[in-house]
Amino acid sequence: MRVLVADDSMVMRRIVVRTLRQAGFDCEEIIEAADGRQAYETTLSESPDLVLSDWNMPEMTGIESLRAIRAAGSDVTFGFVTSEGSEEMRAEAAAAGAAFLIAKPFTADTFRDVLEQYVA
Amino acid sequence: MTEAMTAALPSAPELAEIVDQVWASFLEGELIAVPEPDLARPYDGCLVAWVSIAGDWTGHLSVVCSDAAARAIATDMFQLDDSEVTTAEVADALGEIANMVGGSVKGMVGATAVLSLPQVVLDAAALVSPEARRLVTVQAHWKDELLEFSLWERQPGNGGGK
Numbered sequence A: 001m002r003v004l005v006a007d008d009s010m011v012m013r014r015i016v017v018r019t020l021r022q023a024g025f026d027c028e029e030i031i032e033a034a035d036g037r038q039a040y041e042t043t044l045s046e047s048p049d050l051v052l053s054d055w056n057m058p059e060m061t062g063i064e065s066l067r068a069i070r071a072a073g074s075d076v077t078f079g080f081v082t083s084e085g086s087e088e089m090r091a092e093a094a095a096a097g098a099a100f101l102i103a104k105p106f107t108a109d110t111f112r113d114v115l116e117q118y119v120a
Numbered sequence B: 001m002t003e004a005m006t007a008a009l010p011s012a013p014e015l016a017e018i019v020d021q022v023w024a025s026f027l028e029g030e031l032i033a034v035p036e037p038d039l040a041r042p043y044d045g046c047l048v049a050w051v052s053i054a055g056d057w058t059g060h061l062s063v064v065c066s067d068a069a070a071r072a073i074a075t076d077m078f079q080l081d082d083s084e085v086t087t088a089e090v091a092d093a094l095g096e097i098a099n100m101v102g103g104s105v106k107g108m109v110g111a112t113a114v115l116s117l118p119q120v121v122l123d124a125a126a127l128v129s130p131e132a133r134r135l136v137t138v139q140a141h142w143k144d145e146l147l148e149f150s151l152w153e154r155q156p157g158n159g160g161g162k
Helices: A010-022 A036-046 A062-071 A087-096 A108-115 B003-008 B012-026 B067-078 B087-109
Strands: A002-006 A029-033 A050-053 A077-082 A100-103 B046-054 B059-066 B119-121 B132-142 B145-154
Touching: A002 A010, A002 A036, A010 A108, A010 B067, A010 B087, A029 A036, A036 A050, A036 A062, A050 A062, A062 A077, A062 A087, A087 A100, A100 A108, B012 B087, B012 B132, B012 B145, B046 B067, B046 B087, B059 B067, B059 B087, B059 B132, B067 B087, B067 B145, B087 B119
Parallel strands: A002 A029, A002 A050, A050 A077, A077 A100
Antiparallel strands: B046 B059, B046 B119, B059 B145, B132 B145
16 A cells, blocks of 8 residues: 655654554555645655545645645545544535544554555 | 633643643653642743634644653654654654644634644743733643643733743
């Protein structure tokens, strides 16, 4: 599985990758993006199997990035990993084409429970 | 600000619970709450990270700790040795703590609120928060260091405070 992890925080990108592995997911390649625009451009150029994205990022927010990715025709599995998990944001994410929203803080169990239905 | 808006703010025990959840997920060691926070303690030698919340309630969430505590937080979160952690990584880790705690607070104060990106200042003693007053503070000991989490409400025209 090739995974794009988008977050403006270096440490959160590292924690997300670590948690994916702790949850037992086999990541053959990890691609990182430090803002929403990088996430958009890299998703289209690298075609990952899964995008895990923060919501609140510079350049483009995560939701703007997702909308641009869908507008460009990509149907990549896209999920948010964000510090904000209100019902309104979950609905907005789903309407834009997100598969799930994981709220920070999270555990490996959370990743396993949420992701296993989307990852072969 | 109305009483209803005030009621939406987390209480000190609720803020402490949010912090505990972040710690349990991403950091080693127990947080030991300070029963009666010292609001006048000096910030000399401390760092501060904060995120702003703007919407039905407007203010910011700050995290203040010593340089040693901030380095320990970064060491834990990056899973690096202390000697390997850079200043940028310390600021990144402390900012992410503020982001996670502030994100949970934002969820309690109103659906229309907007959360800023985190900001970090390496000298907390030099920081003044004009037009803001502190409403909720939680202090806790962790690895023999004192951590402080505060909610500040923006009040235009107020003289401000530390």
